[in-house]
Amino acid sequence: MVEQEDLWSLCEGRTEEHPDRVVLDFDGRLWTWAELIEAAETLAGGLASIGVQSGEVVCHMSPNHPEAVVTMLALLRLGAVECPVNAGLRGEQLAHVLNHSGAWALILDGSLADRVAEQLPAAPDIKTVVQRGLGLATDPTPAARAIPASSVPQVAAGGAGSAFQDPAGVAVADYDDVLGTGERPPPFRPPSPGDAMNIIYTSGTTGPAKGAVLPQAFPIEQARIKIEQWGLTADDVMFSALPLYHVNARFSTLGTALVVDGRAALVSRFSASTFWDQARSAGATEVGVVGAVSSILLRQEPGPADRDHNVRMMHGAAGIPVERRADFEERFGLRLVTGFAMTETGHFSTTSPDDPMRYRASGRPVSQYEVAVVDVDDHEVPPGTVGELVVRPRVPGVMMTGYHRQPEVTAAAFRNGWFHTGDLATIEPDGYIRWVDRAADAIRRRGEMISSTEVERAVCELDTVAECAAVGVPSELGEEEVKLVVVAEPGRSLDPAALQRHCQRTLPDFCQPRYLEILEELPKGATHKVNKHQLRHTDGPAVLDLERPPVHGQLRDS
Numbered sequence: 001m002v003e004q005e006d007l008w009s010l011c012e013g014r015t016e017e018h019p020d021r022v023v024l025d026f027d028g029r030l031w032t033w034a035e036l037i038e039a040a041e042t043l044a045g046g047l048a049s050i051g052v053q054s055g056e057v058v059c060h061m062s063p064n065h066p067e068a069v070v071t072m073l074a075l076l077r078l079g080a081v082e083c084p085v086n087a088g089l090r091g092e093q094l095a096h097v098l099n100h101s102g103a104w105a106l107i108l109d110g111s112l113a114d115r116v117a118e119q120l121p122a123a124p125d126i127k128t129v130v131q132r133g134l135g136l137a138t139d140p141t142p143a144a145r146a147i148p149a150s151s152v153p154q155v156a157a158g159g160a161g162s163a164f165q166d167p168a169g170v171a172v173a174d175y176d177d178v179l180g181t182g183e184r185p186p187p188f189r190p191p192s193p194g195d196a197m198n199i200i201y202t203s204g205t206t207g208p209a210k211g212a213v214l215p216q217a218f219p220i221e222q223a224r225i226k227i228e229q230w231g232l233t234a235d236d237v238m239f240s241a242l243p244l245y246h247v248n249a250r251f252s253t254l255g256t257a258l259v260v261d262g263r264a265a266l267v268s269r270f271s272a273s274t275f276w277d278q279a280r281s282a283g284a285t286e287v288g289v290v291g292a293v294s295s296i297l298l299r300q301e302p303g304p305a306d307r308d309h310n311v312r313m314m315h316g317a318a319g320i321p322v323e324r325r326a327d328f329e330e331r332f333g334l335r336l337v338t339g340f341a342m343t344e345t346g347h348f349s350t351t352s353p354d355d356p357m358r359y360r361a362s363g364r365p366v367s368q369y370e371v372a373v374v375d376v377d378d379h380e381v382p383p384g385t386v387g388e389l390v391v392r393p394r395v396p397g398v399m400m401t402g403y404h405r406q407p408e409v410t411a412a413a414f415r416n417g418w419f420h421t422g423d424l425a426t427i428e429p430d431g432y433i434r435w436v437d438r439a440a441d442a443i444r445r446r447g448e449m450i451s452s453t454e455v456e457r458a459v460c461e462l463d464t465v466a467e468c469a470a471v472g473v474p475s476e477l478g479e480e481e482v483k484l485v486v487v488a489e490p491g492r493s494l495d496p497a498a499l500q501r502h503c504q505r506t507l508p509d510f511c512q513p514r515y516l517e518i519l520e521e522l523p524k525g526a527t528h529k530v531n532k533h534q535l536r537h538t539d540g541p542a543v544l545d546l547e548r549p550p551v552h553g554q555l556r557d558s
Contacts, residue, residue, distance in 0.1 A: 054079030211404030217397025239284035291319030292528030
């Protein structure tokens with residue numbers, strides 16, 4: 001079992017023990033412990049030379065890339081607080097994260113430079129941008145200015161009068177120049193388990209994104225859960241095509257591989273057509289996905305290579321209807337495990353690959369947490385009763401310490417000694433958690449509480465429907481009406497009247513949809529989560545009111 005220590009010290013110990021052992025496979029490029037840690041040490045020295053210090057918040061915005069892993073470890077080596085920024089952000093959402101983080105520096109992939117340049121004026125605390133690849137340094141606008149390689153070490157001392165800063169006060173250094181300074185980082189100072197390690201911003205689907213402050217003990221405690229519950233060992237190869245700026249790939253895959261001394265296999269991006277080829281090539285034994293990814297994989301045409309891999313288990317199968325999960329296991333020759341995790345809490349419930357209930361519920365609470373379901377007054381409800389899922393740690397460092405720069409929001413989330421997840425669920429007499437819906441997504445109609453996921457599951461049984469989202473919209477009678485937003489299967493058309501008849505056959509009366517909108521695709525974030533707040537409207541020519549005179553003919557998905 002892993003002893004409690006900080007992640008960098010653990011990585012150094014692995015490197016001393018077996019420097020030539022492969023720990024990372026990124027798009028087929030293999031990194032040994034020695035190569036990975038030396039690259040991180042080198043970058044840490046360069047970053048220190050331009051002023052990055054222990055405790056400093058540094059934003060890091062990059063798509064999946066080997067250097068993203070190196071940067072993560074370099075900031076860990078320096079004791080800086082990394083704030084991974086969602087590479088899909090633009091406009092006000094990006095400005096909010098850059099500004100609210102209070103970061104002094106930003107490490108940036110050049111492919112994202114244009115969108116960042118537009119928002120830098122809204123983030124006055126950022127004084128230095130370290131850029132990998134072309135972008136800001138060649139931008140003709142005055143948003144930023146390149147720094148000559150010979151001047152890189154001067155950035156930290158430049159101050160307001162530096163010749164290398166633009167009128168907005170932002171200096172831009174080339175990543176390769178910083179990497180090539182030849183400077184060594186200062187002596188490593190082991191952090192306390194509760195010191196901040198990461199600030200990871202939530203998706204912001206219900207309001208401005210909040211920055212969850214994750215402590216130094218978090219990756220080790222989270223890895224311990226997976227090792228214990230899933231039976232992971234140093235022989236495992238953990239594969240993910242998810243973005244490293246979210247906790248799934250960062251901690252469930254990469255962090256766990258580092259802690260267990262296994263191998264992380266990462267790729268630049270998710271592709272349904274190459275997913276199993278990549279997993280096979282990497283020799284993956286464990287795969288991490290999110291719900292939408294598992295659903296996409298199931299919709300691919302079956303082929304003879306579906307079981308031609310070494311994967312024995314997959315976590316994150318919530319996107320597959322429960323009644324199809326056995327089919328998924330049989331088709332792909334693996335075990336599905338389900339559980340419950342949030343950025344703020346980590347993985348507080350799960351199942352093992354050998355559990356007969358491994359995909360029929362959201363797991364049982366693991367020993368590192370206490371979990372309950374409560375009513376609106378925070379009184380625990382009887383088993384099997386729907387309420388809000390709340391959680392609190394039994395060990396230090398297994399959850400966030402709070403929301404960055406938001407003490408009032410932190411206090412509200414942790415009220416009465418429990419962290420309130422905002423999820424509706426039950427805890428059954430057998431101890432399994434059964435998730436119902438996000439409280440913000442649940443629909444209140446005519447005195448009844450409706451689970452949007454149950455409506456979506458029923459609608460997706462129609463063979464012409466590829467995807468569906470159910471949302472609540474205001475009703476003239478008070479409370480809400482049900483709105484369906486659907487995407488047709490490729491090459492198929494959707495008949496609103498047929499869909500309405502299907503709902504009447506399969507859904508209770510109080511769940512019947514009032515409104516219908518057919519789109520070519522649902523709006524989603526980088527983790528394939530549907531942005532439901534963009535769908536909560538009833539105006540526009542594409543929205544049908546199903547309680548109007550009967551629908552005739554077909555409305556095509558175009």
